[in-house]
Amino acid sequence: xxxxxxxxxxxxDDLTADDIHHLLELTDHMVEINHRPIPKVxxxxxxxVVSLFFEDSTRTRTSFDTAAKRLSADTMNFAVSSSxxxxxxxxxxxxxxxxxxxxxxxxxxxxxxxxxxxxxxxxDASIVNAGDGWHQHxxxxxxxxxxxxxxxxxxxxxxxxxxxxxxxxxxxxxxxxDVQAFAALGAHVTLVAPPTLLPPALHDWPVAVSxxxxxxxxxxxxxxxxxxxxxxxxxxxxxxxxxxSAMYGLTAARAARLAPHALVMHPGPMNRGVxxxxxxxxxxxxxxxxxxxxxxxxxxxxxxSLLGTGGDLRSETLS
Amino acid sequence: xxxxxxxxxxxxDDLTADDIHHLLELTDHMVEINHRPIPKVxxxxxxxVVSLFFEDSTRTRTSFDTAAKRLSADTMNFAVSSSxxxxxxxxxxxxxxxxxxxxxxxxxxxxxxxxxxxxxxxxDASIVNAGDGWHQHxxxxxxxxxxxxxxxxxxxxxxxxxxxxxxxxxxxxxxxxDVQAFAALGAHVTLVAPPTLLPPALHDWPVAVSxxxxxxxxxxxxxxxxxxxxxxxxxxxxxxxxxxSAMYGLTAARAARLAPHALVMHPGPMNRGVxxxxxxxxxxxxxxxxxxxxxxxxxxxxxxSLLGTGGDLRSETLS
Amino acid sequence: xxxxxxxxxxxxDDLTADDIHHLLELTDHMVEINHRPIPKVxxxxxxxVVSLFFEDSTRTRTSFDTAAKRLSADTMNFAVSSSxxxxxxxxxxxxxxxxxxxxxxxxxxxxxxxxxxxxxxxxDASIVNAGDGWHQHxxxxxxxxxxxxxxxxxxxxxxxxxxxxxxxxxxxxxxxxDVQAFAALGAHVTLVAPPTLLPPALHDWPVAVSxxxxxxxxxxxxxxxxxxxxxxxxxxxxxxxxxxSAMYGLTAARAARLAPHALVMHPGPMNRGVxxxxxxxxxxxxxxxxxxxxxxxxxxxxxxSLLGTGGDLRSETLS
Numbered sequence: 001x002x003x004x005x006x007x008x009x010x011x012x013d014d015l016t017a018d019d020i021h022h023l024l025e026l027t028d029h030m031v032e033i034n035h036r037p038i039p040k041v042x043x044x045x046x047x048x049v050v051s052l053f054f055e056d057s058t059r060t061r062t063s064f065d066t067a068a069k070r071l072s073a074d075t076m077n078f079a080v081s082s083s084x085x086x087x088x089x090x091x092x093x094x095x096x097x098x099x100x101x102x103x104x105x106x107x108x109x110x111x112x113x114x115x116x117x118x119x120x121x122x123x124d125a126s127i128v129n130a131g132d133g134w135h136q137h138x139x140x141x142x143x144x145x146x147x148x149x150x151x152x153x154x155x156x157x158x159x160x161x162x163x164x165x166x167x168x169x170x171x172x173x174x175x176x177x178d179v180q181a182f183a184a185l186g187a188h189v190t191l192v193a194p195p196t197l198l199p200p201a202l203h204d205w206p207v208a209v210s211x212x213x214x215x216x217x218x219x220x221x222x223x224x225x226x227x228x229x230x231x232x233x234x235x236x237x238x239x240x241x242x243x244x245s246a247m248y249g250l251t252a253a254r255a256a257r258l259a260p261h262a263l264v265m266h267p268g269p270m271n272r273g274v275x276x277x278x279x280x281x282x283x284x285x286x287x288x289x290x291x292x293x294x295x296x297x298x299x300x301x302x303x304x305s306l307l308g309t310g311g312d313l314r315s316e317t318l319s
Numbered sequence: 320x321x322x323x324x325x326x327x328x329x330x331x332d333d334l335t336a337d338d339i340h341h342l343l344e345l346t347d348h349m350v351e352i353n354h355r356p357i358p359k360v361x362x363x364x365x366x367x368v369v370s371l372f373f374e375d376s377t378r379t380r381t382s383f384d385t386a387a388k389r390l391s392a393d394t395m396n397f398a399v400s401s402s403x404x405x406x407x408x409x410x411x412x413x414x415x416x417x418x419x420x421x422x423x424x425x426x427x428x429x430x431x432x433x434x435x436x437x438x439x440x441x442x443d444a445s446i447v448n449a450g451d452g453w454h455q456h457x458x459x460x461x462x463x464x465x466x467x468x469x470x471x472x473x474x475x476x477x478x479x480x481x482x483x484x485x486x487x488x489x490x491x492x493x494x495x496x497d498v499q500a501f502a503a504l505g506a507h508v509t510l511v512a513p514p515t516l517l518p519p520a521l522h523d524w525p526v527a528v529s530x531x532x533x534x535x536x537x538x539x540x541x542x543x544x545x546x547x548x549x550x551x552x553x554x555x556x557x558x559x560x561x562x563x564s565a566m567y568g569l570t571a572a573r574a575a576r577l578a579p580h581a582l583v584m585h586p587g588p589m590n591r592g593v594x595x596x597x598x599x600x601x602x603x604x605x606x607x608x609x610x611x612x613x614x615x616x617x618x619x620x621x622x623x624s625l626l627g628t629g630g631d632l633r634s635e636t637l638s
Numbered sequence: 639x640x641x642x643x644x645x646x647x648x649x650x651d652d653l654t655a656d657d658i659h660h661l662l663e664l665t666d667h668m669v670e671i672n673h674r675p676i677p678k679v680x681x682x683x684x685x686x687v688v689s690l691f692f693e694d695s696t697r698t699r700t701s702f703d704t705a706a707k708r709l710s711a712d713t714m715n716f717a718v719s720s721s722x723x724x725x726x727x728x729x730x731x732x733x734x735x736x737x738x739x740x741x742x743x744x745x746x747x748x749x750x751x752x753x754x755x756x757x758x759x760x761x762d763a764s765i766v767n768a769g770d771g772w773h774q775h776x777x778x779x780x781x782x783x784x785x786x787x788x789x790x791x792x793x794x795x796x797x798x799x800x801x802x803x804x805x806x807x808x809x810x811x812x813x814x815x816d817v818q819a820f821a822a823l824g825a826h827v828t829l830v831a832p833p834t835l836l837p838p839a840l841h842d843w844p845v846a847v848s849x850x851x852x853x854x855x856x857x858x859x860x861x862x863x864x865x866x867x868x869x870x871x872x873x874x875x876x877x878x879x880x881x882x883s884a885m886y887g888l889t890a891a892r893a894a895r896l897a898p899h900a901l902v903m904h905p906g907p908m909n910r911g912v913x914x915x916x917x918x919x920x921x922x923x924x925x926x927x928x929x930x931x932x933x934x935x936x937x938x939x940x941x942x943s944l945l946g947t948g949g950d951l952r953s954e955t956l957s
Contacts, residue, residue, distance in 0.1 A: 097587060098381070100611035417700070
């Protein structure tokens with residue numbers, strides 16, 4: 001499948017390594033547009049991009065919204081309380097109704113895995129999964145790949161790159177999407193977490209597993225820290241915040257043991273004092289704000305790939 | 320009164336049959352625009368359309384918002400809690416203040432009948448009534464007329480058309496506006512409801528009344544189902560949901576007795592299992608999603624009619 | 639400092655009289671634009687203006703939003719609950735993250751004095767203070783100056799103009815900014831308030847003080863009424879609403895004692911029956927709606943001054 005001809009972006013699973021490379025190259029063009037004095041092109045003028053977030057996320061919604069506007073699409077946001085979708089029929093009616101007003105793409109976030117895929121049955125619009133349950137968050141994985149690719153100068157792939165993903169792997173859609181994307185590009189991925197926060201059936205995953213962050217640090221090219229969900233503490237799946245920080249948090253001592261070129265990444269928002277104990281401003285290798293900046297460009301590439309008519313983007317300027 | 324020169328759209332009462340025909344013909348042009356690759360014209364560029372919804376309705380607000388954007392107007396939405404309008408003065412101050420920022424049209428929804436009309440005294444902007452109490456919802460009636468006109472190929476009027484409106488007529492602004500519009504275009508309208516849900520003074524209405532839906536079904540051209548408001552049950556104005564469905568709900572058995580060309584319509588959102596028991600996807604005659612699609616085009620026609628400068632819309636394209 | 643080259647607008651304190659005059663002259667151009675059939679120019683096309691309101695204010699937010707759109711900037715609104723900024727780190731993360739998506743200006747309102755200034759350290763974007771604690775509200779002062787300048791035909795300054803500011807001076811950012819701006823332009827300002835609502839160290843302020851509104855009325859050119867905050871009553875800093883109205887409210891009797899040319903101003907929203915007892919529609923000298931209208935033009939001037947590239951605005955029209 002070439003993403004240029006794909007209709008939806010539901011999962012990294014649906015993309016080949018070539019597909020990912022193609023989207024990252026398209027992102028290069030978007031970064032160039034974003035550096036112009038007027039960072040806008042008419043590529044998606046008249047297209048209607050609707051974000052439908054059943055879980056709140058100002059950060060991700062804003063990133064998609066900015067991306068759509070830079071391509072001159074019209075945007076609309078629906079904040080939907082999850083109460084209105086207790087019945088599948090009701091969700092279907094909502095989608096069919098909004099679709100009937102004329103929608104080209106839905107950007108969907110939902111607390112249940114698989115909902116974006118389900119929605120593809122009820123509309124002719126393109127669906128972009130902006131996070132579904134513990135399942136997938138494909139644009140996060142693509143922006144993470146793009147950040148590593150540019151910061152570590154790895155345009156041809158991630159062969160031999162050592163990446164550790166640290167934290168609550170079990171409940172993380174970011175981890176699932178990142179593992180697939182990093183591995184597809186050739187990286188060696190190690191998951192680092194207490195046993196209670198690892199998924200039960202890891203034998204399918206193209207990863208190594210470790211419970212000892214400290215022994216890995218000097219050899220890492222990328223240290224990827226997940227957000228600790230405080231509610232997991234209440235479920236007794238995590239030790240105290242203090243113990244978690246002691247074992248898995250990025251302290252100044254741990255930061256000092258990273259290689260000079262190593263990147264520190266985080267999907268945000270950060271829990272200061274828990275998974276990040278050192279100020280990121282003091283981390284020469286922090287790529288966290290690059291991730292945010294690249295998020296807009298990657299989402300422009302995804303929307304253009306799904307909705308664009310295949311014109312030459314480089315020759316476009318805003319009239 | 321020709322709507323081309325009218326300043327406000329407050330009630331179907333203010334429109335002649337010619338006015339309605341004129342707006343429906345204008346809607347034809349809007350439908351053509353909506354089918355273009357870039358469904359947008361600069362007709363209302365620089366105009367400021369403000370929606371002021373004192374009752375929440377994402378569906379109607381979005382429809383107006385989409386309509387305004389397709390005509391290149393700027394849009395702003397105010398969600399106002401009804402608490403802030405306990406005093407008439409406060410509502411007046413709100414309107415005068417927003418107006419002073421430069422507003423060309425207010426789209427108003429309010430729980431009290433007559434508020435949109437009241438507001439015309441306090442602003443130079445055009446007022447579009449998007450639903451006031453039990454009184455009027457004129458754009459709903461126009462989109463319903465447009466849907467019947469196109470689906471049943473009735474460009475010259477509704478003479479001889481048999482339309483039944485079923486449900487809580489008494490508390491329905493949709494029913495009031497629809498009855499006036501359908502009758503103005505020549506249709507024969509029958510209201511079907513339990514006596515507790517009929518208005519007290521029906522002798523003024525150009526309608527027949529029936530309590531027996533089943534006997535009407537085979538002769539109908541349009542079966543228009545109203546939304547059942549669950550709060551009416553609490554007021555003991557309605558029997559149980561189950562009883563209501565049994566007497567007035569659209570079941571598969573009832574759907575089978577409709578003529579093949581008959582339309583099923585509903586203003587949305589639907590109460591599945593109450594007024595609609597059969598899946599609309601299984602109804603060949605369902606016009607419910609057409610209503611939503613036509614809603615955008617009709618609202619474009621209304622906004623253009625009130626705010627446009629009378630240029631030839633057909634020659635406009637987005638530069 | 640010339641505002642044409644300033645990066646931020648944090649306080650009237652940072653502006654010279656020449657700076658203020660320059661911004662008011664720029665506002666003249668914006669008023670001309672706002673009177674065009676299409677009140678829009680492409681001056682800030684591609685610029686991203688983000689409003690970040692930690693205190694709710696639909697009125698001020700909408701005014702900035704309208705101003706940005708008339709200059710063709712893109713706009714985004716974040717309503718932030720104050721709970722998420724208990725820690726300075728968290729506010730910093732929020733600012734850095736939104737900035738990383740590509741922001742040209744933040745419009746900030748915050749309950750704590752000094753926050754807009756603090757934020758300048760964390761972003762390359764321009765900061766416009768839209769009200770911080772009891773400290774400053776500079777665009778309010780500029781729109782008040784512009785209103786007096788045009789209504790009283792005082793293009794060259796306010797020398798000899800007599801202005802009384804009445805109400806809760808102590809807790810008012812509007813009063814602080816207005817006093818500085820009015821005095822910088824040469825006006826003679828008198829503060830009128832009960833002693834409990836005056837700031838403790840008034841000797842630094844370029845003002846006279848009075849507790850007797852009635853004796854001042856016949857000589858005033860401008861009567862500026864502040865909004866009474868009902869919560870001050872609970873703090874026992876104010877007598878009852880009734881007593882306040884009796885001593886400081888604008889009654890019909892007091893209005894009759896104003897000079898025919900005198901202006902009545904108020905930053906809004908008004909507490910009817912408290913600081914304004916007479917209907918403003920009955921006040922020939924009310925400039926309250928002019929303030930609102932001028933607010934949009936002044937904010938256009940401020941945004942253009944901070945973000946514009948210095949092109950000749952007068953020759954711009956929307957293509």
